[in-house]
Amino acid sequence: MSLPISFLSDFGYQDEFVGVVHGVLARIAPDSRIVDITHGIAPGDVRAGALTLMRAIQYLPQGVALAVVDPGVGTSRTPIAAETSWGFFVGPDNGLLSPAVAMVGGATRIVAIENPELVIPSEGATFDGRDRFGPAAAVLAGGEARLSDLGGEIDPAGVMPLMLPLSDVDGEVLSGQAWWIDRFGNAQTNVSPEELSVLGVRPGSDITVRVGNRDHTVPWVVAYGAVEPGTPLVHVDSYGLIALAVREGRADEWFGLSEGTRVSFSRPA
Amino acid sequence: MSLPISFLSDFGYQDEFVGVVHGVLARIAPDSRIVDITHGIAPGDVRAGALTLMRAIQYLPQGVALAVVDPGVGTSRTPIAAETSWGFFVGPDNGLLSPAVAMVGGATRIVAIENPELVIPSEGATFDGRDRFGPAAAVLAGGEARLSDLGGEIDPAGVMPLMLPLSDVDGEVLSGQAWWIDRFGNAQTNVSPEELSVLGVRPGSDITVRVGNRDHTVPWVVAYGAVEPGTPLVHVDSYGLIALAVREGRADEWFGLSEGTRVSFSRPA
Amino acid sequence: MSLPISFLSDFGYQDEFVGVVHGVLARIAPDSRIVDITHGIAPGDVRAGALTLMRAIQYLPQGVALAVVDPGVGTSRTPIAAETSWGFFVGPDNGLLSPAVAMVGGATRIVAIENPELVIPSEGATFDGRDRFGPAAAVLAGGEARLSDLGGEIDPAGVMPLMLPLSDVDGEVLSGQAWWIDRFGNAQTNVSPEELSVLGVRPGSDITVRVGNRDHTVPWVVAYGAVEPGTPLVHVDSYGLIALAVREGRADEWFGLSEGTRVSFSRPA
Numbered sequence: 001m002s003l004p005i006s007f008l009s010d011f012g013y014q015d016e017f018v019g020v021v022h023g024v025l026a027r028i029a030p031d032s033r034i035v036d037i038t039h040g041i042a043p044g045d046v047r048a049g050a051l052t053l054m055r056a057i058q059y060l061p062q063g064v065a066l067a068v069v070d071p072g073v074g075t076s077r078t079p080i081a082a083e084t085s086w087g088f089f090v091g092p093d094n095g096l097l098s099p100a101v102a103m104v105g106g107a108t109r110i111v112a113i114e115n116p117e118l119v120i121p122s123e124g125a126t127f128d129g130r131d132r133f134g135p136a137a138a139v140l141a142g143g144e145a146r147l148s149d150l151g152g153e154i155d156p157a158g159v160m161p162l163m164l165p166l167s168d169v170d171g172e173v174l175s176g177q178a179w180w181i182d183r184f185g186n187a188q189t190n191v192s193p194e195e196l197s198v199l200g201v202r203p204g205s206d207i208t209v210r211v212g213n214r215d216h217t218v219p220w221v222v223a224y225g226a227v228e229p230g231t232p233l234v235h236v237d238s239y240g241l242i243a244l245a246v247r248e249g250r251a252d253e254w255f256g257l258s259e260g261t262r263v264s265f266s267r268p269a
Numbered sequence: 270m271s272l273p274i275s276f277l278s279d280f281g282y283q284d285e286f287v288g289v290v291h292g293v294l295a296r297i298a299p300d301s302r303i304v305d306i307t308h309g310i311a312p313g314d315v316r317a318g319a320l321t322l323m324r325a326i327q328y329l330p331q332g333v334a335l336a337v338v339d340p341g342v343g344t345s346r347t348p349i350a351a352e353t354s355w356g357f358f359v360g361p362d363n364g365l366l367s368p369a370v371a372m373v374g375g376a377t378r379i380v381a382i383e384n385p386e387l388v389i390p391s392e393g394a395t396f397d398g399r400d401r402f403g404p405a406a407a408v409l410a411g412g413e414a415r416l417s418d419l420g421g422e423i424d425p426a427g428v429m430p431l432m433l434p435l436s437d438v439d440g441e442v443l444s445g446q447a448w449w450i451d452r453f454g455n456a457q458t459n460v461s462p463e464e465l466s467v468l469g470v471r472p473g474s475d476i477t478v479r480v481g482n483r484d485h486t487v488p489w490v491v492a493y494g495a496v497e498p499g500t501p502l503v504h505v506d507s508y509g510l511i512a513l514a515v516r517e518g519r520a521d522e523w524f525g526l527s528e529g530t531r532v533s534f535s536r537p538a
Numbered sequence: 539m540s541l542p543i544s545f546l547s548d549f550g551y552q553d554e555f556v557g558v559v560h561g562v563l564a565r566i567a568p569d570s571r572i573v574d575i576t577h578g579i580a581p582g583d584v585r586a587g588a589l590t591l592m593r594a595i596q597y598l599p600q601g602v603a604l605a606v607v608d609p610g611v612g613t614s615r616t617p618i619a620a621e622t623s624w625g626f627f628v629g630p631d632n633g634l635l636s637p638a639v640a641m642v643g644g645a646t647r648i649v650a651i652e653n654p655e656l657v658i659p660s661e662g663a664t665f666d667g668r669d670r671f672g673p674a675a676a677v678l679a680g681g682e683a684r685l686s687d688l689g690g691e692i693d694p695a696g697v698m699p700l701m702l703p704l705s706d707v708d709g710e711v712l713s714g715q716a717w718w719i720d721r722f723g724n725a726q727t728n729v730s731p732e733e734l735s736v737l738g739v740r741p742g743s744d745i746t747v748r749v750g751n752r753d754h755t756v757p758w759v760v761a762y763g764a765v766e767p768g769t770p771l772v773h774v775d776s777y778g779l780i781a782l783a784v785r786e787g788r789a790d791e792w793f794g795l796s797e798g799t800r801v802s803f804s805r806p807a
Contacts, residue, residue, distance in 0.1 A: 004295060006288070012578075012721040013282060013551060016594040019544070019575035023598035026542060026573055030599065035295055037288035040281070043722050044786065056285040059399065060292035061299065071786050075763030123731070125761045126724075126783075127776035130597065183281040184312050186395075193392070223394045225344030238396035245395075248313065248340050273564060275557070282551060304564055306557035309550070325554040328668065329561035330568065452550040453581050455664075462661070492663045494613030507665035514664075517582065517609050 002029050003063030003087065003141040008037035008053055009129060010044060010069045021134045028138035035060060044071035046096050050162045051180060054099035055239050066137040067091040068129040079132050080159065082107040083147050090137045095162035107156055114151035167191045174199055175264040178257045185250025187257045191242040199267050207234050209244065210264040211255045217268045271298050272332030272356065272410040277306035277322055278398060279313060279338045290403045297407035304329060313340035315365050319431045320449060323368035324508050335406040336360040337398040348401050351376035352416050359406045364431035376425055383420035436460045443468055444533040447526045454519025456526045460511040468536050476503050478513065479533040480524045486537045540567050541601030541625065541679040546575035546591055547667060548582060548607045559672045566676035573598060582609035584634050588700045589718060592637035593777050604675040605629040606667040617670050620645040621685050628675045633700035645694055652689035705729045712737055713802040716795045723788025725795045729780040737805050745772050747782065748802040749793045755806045
């Protein structure tokens with residue numbers, strides 16, 4: 001019984017990178033189902049890839065998570081595979097896997113992928129998704145190798161974490177950032193509803209949102225339907241975090257946000 | 270025996286939305302094949318989604334059609350599932366499903382998706398593709414639920430239709446619109462060859478096409494090969510509708526068309 | 539036992555073209571696995587499609603390769619299917635298949651796809667991927683037809699080759715071109731490391747690269763890690779060809795390259 005493989009990358013849709021990795025997976029693990037999480041991560045954006053994998057992981061079928069956003073390919077960063085209660089994670093040791101692994105309870109064991117028998121030989125060393133990570137994911141999924149066959153165990157404490165920005169409170173102002181702008185222009189922040197409730201605001205009341213040096217007092221609603229089309233709002237999004245949205249519109253444009261923009265919340269004056 | 274699921278959305282390829290729905294489907298119906306119709310519908314463009322689904326439906330394997338273009342998520346629009354002779358349709362009641370359902374002969378039964386046991390709990394109410402439509406499609410595909418298990422039956426007469434623009438004849442001029450510009454710049458109109466024949470023009474003869482206030486007299490051909498590269502033409506496209514094209518070129522640019530542009534046809538003077 | 543189908547096209551991700559072909563494949567060969575190589579080939583760019591298929595083929599599971607980049611659809615170009623030691627190739631006779639077929643050792647037999655029983659009837663003749671190539675690939679994959687059932691054999695010598703640009707040496711200068719710019723801005727050339735060694739340069743030494751009328755002397759390295767981030771380099775890429783790259787940057791922007799740009803190499807003065 002082959003495990004499903006969930007696959008995320010920054011390979012995009014223009015070249016054959018995704019297809020070639022699918023080909024490698026299909027050759028080694030012909031019965032494994034592949035779920036493409038997304039391959040639209042901005043090139044080299046490890047943080048966006050890590051946040052995406054973290055958001056997705058609880059909805060994916062247990063098995064193998066293969067993630068490749070790897071600006072350090074061809075350098076000394078270590079290719080790793082981790083065992084967790086959810087299943088296996090395969091990817092570069094650059095922080096990409098860390099938030100998702102933490103979300104499923106952490107790794108019980110981590111190895112470096114270094115067994116040359118499980119690496120596809122290639123003249124260049126720039127496509128580890130095809131030559132190293134793909135084969136590792138496939139042998140784990142197909143049951144042809146155990147984690148320990150991939151390479152030597154490494155200390156989990158030595159694996160690179162991903163530093164996620166924390167919100168902070170200064171007096172009666174809670175500051176965080178927009179850390180994900182989605183296709184629809186919705187802006188998820190790194191602020192939880194519990195943190196926001198410290199300000200004494202509740203769903204159903206108004207809240208003041210500062211972006212740049214402009215204050216916007218908008219309603220905190222439970223569902224878009226509570227406001228008119230075109231109206232900005234604050235809500236708890238489908239992942240449980242505070243987000244800025246505009247009903248039938250784009251919050252990124254309305255508020256002037258991009259990923260990383262500082263956003264502060266306070267009780268209306 | 271699981272049914273295949275054909276999946277269309279405006280979720281795009283940048284975020285994990287498509288992958289997360291695939292994950293939900295794979296967890297509930299691990300043996301169902303998924304056909305991605307497209308996820309490149311412009312955000313919130315219900316009409317484009319509906320036309321796309323209508324064009325595709327006859328080529329898809331019978332089973333479940335899952336369609337999510339849902340600018341009204343989080344409002345009072347009803348999530349629905351319909352039973353037809355083709356199979357099941359699952360999506361929002363906003364007109365998205367209506368043309369495809371009509372094309373396969375109409376619905377024999379429609380229910381509101383409201384059974385809380387079949388909805389994935391989530392703090393926010395903005396990702397019904399993941400939490401509500403995906404699970405409904407998967408239980409229907411996997412045979413774990415019947416349509417009536419999803420929720421109460423609703424009156425088909427109360428389901429939102431999609432108003433499709435009709436062509437009209439004024440004297441010897443037949444007017445319609447370009448309602449689909451494809452990746453290659455081809456412009457499909459809402460005009461059928463039968464309607465055009467009323468003007469007394471036939472394949473093989475010339476026809477005058479008015480766009481804006483400019484008239485273009487171009488050949489009505491059966492295949493691109495009848496004209497030279499770079500030459501504009503009128504033909505019956507692969508879906509059986511009148512379309513404007515340029516051999517090895519882009520009709521949208523040549524004629525100055527976008528989706529919704531009025532196009533009129535007449536016999537050359 | 540159904541064969542896997544690997545599918546490449548210029549259909550893009552906006553319309554339902556890819557999904558409809560998947561639907562046709564799923565109806566005819568419900569047990570065949572489909573590997574999407576890419577559908578992001580620029581519209582009508584036969585050369586880019588051919589190079590992409592050639593690069594990918596050795597990594598794809600043996601079975602059927604379905605490739606559709608077909609600016610001549612609706613003209614007299616022949617739809618063909620070829621038998622090789624790798625498996626079957628299906629697509630238009632416009633050079634698209636030729637480099638990949640050559641890479642796997644050439645075709646043992648080629649037929650024209652002309653059996654009307656294996657073509658989906660359609661009013662227009664502009665979507666052969668759906669109506670002709672897809673069904674042909676699916677019956678070959680599912681074993682429902684043999685190659686000879688598709689149509690009459692044609693002379694391999696009459697099949698269109700793809701003219702690939704060759705590098706040339708003029709004195710001590712080796713000139714080629716950038717023939718693939720990938721998503722990350724890496725520029726693969728049509729120059730092999732063996733050709734480059736003729737100049738007397740070796741990995742580990744510097745090499746002078748001329749683009750336009752500017753000379754850049756950069757290191758020829760084995761892996762990105764040998765240079766600092768932001769630094770340009772020459773290396774053998776993961777397909778075994780000489781490529782220009784910038785560590786953690788874009789070579790196309792740094793050197794001023796697009797597909798087809800002439801690139802010359804010489805020993806530093």
